[in-house]
Amino acid sequence: MTAPAPSDLTQLFADLASAFGLSRAAGQCLAAIWRTTDTPSAEDLATGLGLSRSNVSVALKELRQAGLVQVSRKPGLRRDYFTADPNPWALLRAGLAERHRREIAPLVDRMTALAQAEEDTRMQDLAEMAGAASQWFAKMMRRDLTELMQTMGADRPEKKAKKKHRTEK
Template structure:
């Protein structure tokens, strides 16, 4: 597949951003390539286009499939697997948020809740330390509950809400000094 200079820049930057978000560079670049492609691509073409090893492409595609961002597609007359990425940016956002919550927030909440239960019986734990742990747990639970509320919103409603960001912040004001 031929990449225009703009596509190359986009794919390279997506790879750089991926590393900042904790995603392997090649995984992010393959996602960007498949998102920009206007037809399903076989793994061989992905490897050739990006100049990465076929084995790295295979591993990266499995990762993208596990996230639900890429699926296999078959073309008539071609026995190879071809790959296509989700194309709707709102659906991509929803899938990424859901997976990050499942992989990062949910396990953290499990540990924080366990620590909160054990904190009452931990005689070596200072009250100030316990209070800090409770603050983090409360924050993470609020974040999780807010996500659960927002994930049910239709994309059009979420888009309107995001566009209102500054207006909502000004409406709510800045008088909450203690963060509660």
């Protein structure tokens, strides 16, 4: 691993992972994978982050299932190597879609089943609203990244890289 993730970024990703329903170890691994210019192996991640191999293995499984990392192989080697989309919008979309799939959709299903068993129209209205919101959310997550950015108000032009000025000594 050529560029280990800085500690602050690693902790930030760990906190974000928790907010998205993933483990802190998954967030730490994602930070390291996302920041590096190389493709780290699970062993590289365990060594670089100070996590156990089994903890890294479980975290990588979470990240693969969420669509946040992809597995690749190097010719002639049997190890798996991991990459993440460098676009933070792609990471956001994948993280939100996974949160919806694992937590929000099952709650909406439970709410709908409860509303069907209830005669209270308020409960039925609540389930209808939750179902509509869930469908809208799922539709947003299927959008092209550019459309998603525009919908979220981030359609401003990309920032130009600042030129570095040399200071004379």
